[in-house]
Amino acid sequence: MSATIQSTALAIARKEVGYTEQRVNRTKYWAELYPAFQGQAWCAAFVMWCYKHAGFDMRGHIPSPYYCPSIEQWAKKIGAWSTSTHNDGDLVLYGTGLAVHIGIVWRDEKATGKRAVEGNTSSGSSGSQANGGGVYVRYRSSWIRGYVRMDKVLDHYGAKAPAKPNAGKVTSGALAEDSRWGTDTSRELQERLKTIEPDLAVDGRMGAKSWTALEEYLDAPYKDGKISRQSYKATELGNGIVPKWWEYTGRHSKGSQAITALQKKVGVTADGVAYEGTTLALQRLLNKDKTAFTKGH
Numbered sequence: 001m002s003a004t005i006q007s008t009a010l011a012i013a014r015k016e017v018g019y020t021e022q023r024v025n026r027t028k029y030w031a032e033l034y035p036a037f038q039g040q041a042w043c044a045a046f047v048m049w050c051y052k053h054a055g056f057d058m059r060g061h062i063p064s065p066y067y068c069p070s071i072e073q074w075a076k077k078i079g080a081w082s083t084s085t086h087n088d089g090d091l092v093l094y095g096t097g098l099a100v101h102i103g104i105v106w107r108d109e110k111a112t113g114k115r116a117v118e119g120n121t122s123s124g125s126s127g128s129q130a131n132g133g134g135v136y137v138r139y140r141s142s143w144i145r146g147y148v149r150m151d152k153v154l155d156h157y158g159a160k161a162p163a164k165p166n167a168g169k170v171t172s173g174a175l176a177e178d179s180r181w182g183t184d185t186s187r188e189l190q191e192r193l194k195t196i197e198p199d200l201a202v203d204g205r206m207g208a209k210s211w212t213a214l215e216e217y218l219d220a221p222y223k224d225g226k227i228s229r230q231s232y233k234a235t236e237l238g239n240g241i242v243p244k245w246w247e248y249t250g251r252h253s254k255g256s257q258a259i260t261a262l263q264k265k266v267g268v269t270a271d272g273v274a275y276e277g278t279t280l281a282l283q284r285l286l287n288k289d290k291t292a293f294t295k296g297h
Contacts, residue, residue: 005055005056006090006154007088007089008053008054009050009051009054009104010088010089010104010106010117012053012054013050013104013106013135016046016050016119017117017135018134019134019135020134021042022232023039023275024039024133025038025040025041025042026038026276026277027042027276028178028180028276028277029042029045029048030045030277031275032049032179033049033059034066035268035277037066041120041131042120043101043103043131044066044102045066046119046120046135047102051150055159056157061074061157068093068095068099068101069098071091071093072093072145072146072148075091075149075153078152078153078156079152080148080156081146082146082147082149083145084147085147085149086105086114086147086149087105087107087149087151088105088106090147090149090150091105091147091148092105092116092144092146093145093147093148094129094130095130095143096143099145101118101129103116103119104116104118105147106137108139111139112141113140113141114141114144115137115138116140117135117136117137118135118136119134120132120133120134121134121135121136122134122136129143175188175283175286177280177284178283179279179283180237180238180279181206181238181240181241181274181282182204182238182239182240183205183239183240184204184240185238185279185282185283185286186204186205186206186210186240186241187202187203189206189210190202190213193217193293194213195294196213196216196217197209205241205242206240206241207225207244207245208225208226208242209225211225211227211245211258212224212225214258214293215258218258218265219261220257220261221257225245226245226247227246227256227274229254229255229272229273230246230248230259231248231252231255232273233246233248234246234248237276238279253273255271255273256272257272259272259273262274262278262282263281265285265292266278266281266284266285267281267285268281
């Protein structure tokens with residue numbers, strides 16, 4: 001059973017390769033696991049997220065699950081630490097003196113270095129290795145402290161694989177809570193906004209009419225059907241937003257009053273700049289409250 005959890009966690013990690021943080025250390029991993037830590041280094045959060053979605057949430061077992069030295073000490077305490085033996089899905093810790101970085105082992109017998117999928121690293125040897133901003137496959141022949149043997153961890157806690165491992169999405173209702181503003185999220189929102197604008201097309205793409213209806217619902221100061229002054233491109237957030245009606249003005253933009261109102265509605269920091277945490281909170285509210293974003297509610 002534990003091998004299934006390990007292989008699932010590795011498969012999830014591999015699917016994340018190429019993901020990059022939206023702002024400095026602001027990621028969908030923090031948005032789901034610990035929103036208050038947005039802005040902190042996230043290599044351990046990436047590992048915890050992958051295993052959580054594979055069916056084993058180890059955070060409750062580790063005193064400080066996002067701190068690499070704490071993970072190492074925990075593994076040693078339960079007899080799951082190794083400086084040599086490692087398999088797919090094990091955790092690998094890096095650093096000299098103290099552990100400063102972590103990844104998920106993906107063995108490559110033909111390579112001289114040890115392969116792993118790592119969060120918050122750089123794509124190559126240049127740039128920060130422990131705070132690089134992306135998920136990448138890395139080969140390393142040095143800097144390795146040791147490995148957390150996940151088969152031993154899972155056996156220690158009696159963990160069993162779920163009947164149907166969740167490959168990267170958490171759902172508390174009909175809508176997947178995956179932090180991506182895709183067509184399903186837009187379609188669900190449009191269905192509700194039709195109670196305000198009956199002629200609104202439910203096409204899964206937020207355009208001028210959809211934004212105007214949302215602005216009407218939120219009683220935003222401007223009802224012009226356009227989201228202004230955003231730090232992320234529409235395509236960075238998902239495929240459910242029409243770029244024409246989304247103004248990207250570069251990182252550290254001032255934000256939109258409509259997005260500020262939306263963030264207040266869904267209960268996240270209201271800075272006017274939409275990011276994955278905004279989307280996740282929106283998805284959760286849509287699942288929790290079936291009357292949200294309908295006329296009079």
